[in-house]
Amino acid sequence: MPRDAARDREEAMAAVQAMFDRYKLLASKRKAGHIDFDNYVMNNLKLIDASPKGTVEYQFTIPQNYSNLNDVMHGGAAGVIFDMCTTTALCPLAKPGQWEFMGGVTRTLSLSYLRPVPLNVTVRIKSVVIQAGRTMAMIQGQMTSRDGKIVYVTCEHHKVNVPTKPEHLAAKVAWDKVDVDEGAIEKVREKIEVELREKAKI
Secondary structure (H helix, E strand, O other), X not given: OOHHHHHHHHHHHHHHHHHHHHHHHHHOOOOOOOOOOOHHHHHHOEEEEEEOOOEEEEEEEOOHHHEOOOOEEOHHHHHHHHHHHXXXXXXXXXXXXXXXXXXXXXXXXXXXXXXXXXXXXXXXXXXXXXXXXXXXXXXXXXXXXXXXXXXXXXXXXXEEOOOOOHHHHOOOOHHHHOOOOHHHHHHHHHHHHHHHHHHHOX
């Protein structure tokens, strides 16, 4: 991979990682006992890849408590998984006032269930931004087996850009300093490189 392409990938990965860092920082400030609906997903997605074009890829192990009575993943669980996975594809494209933290709000989230998703298996979720303007964005996603041979669920997510809550923007993470502190992005890169090496062992 050429150096410039490698750096672009690192920065895209850092932009996505910043979303998770800010989420966890804000979640830590919630009232005792308060657990948000998307908490498990945001704490257990494993970032595999991202690009500056607005693509992102994760691994995620389907937990037992996401089951339905047919002993496969509940369709509603796919909704929250795709909500977060497709939203984070906007992170490398974000700029002040546009697709910042959490990437606006959902207008429609459409899922097609092609095959039942077994419990306790690790799946891959790939998302790609098809279009992102000043006010609207559309992202597509796929949930597949780890080898990509089985497509379980597909998704089309339409989002509307809205102002980010001031208290969310006030929660600073390393990524917020990259424009003024080149050392900060190097630290983020180092963190991502360590995580990628760990994930390569999976």
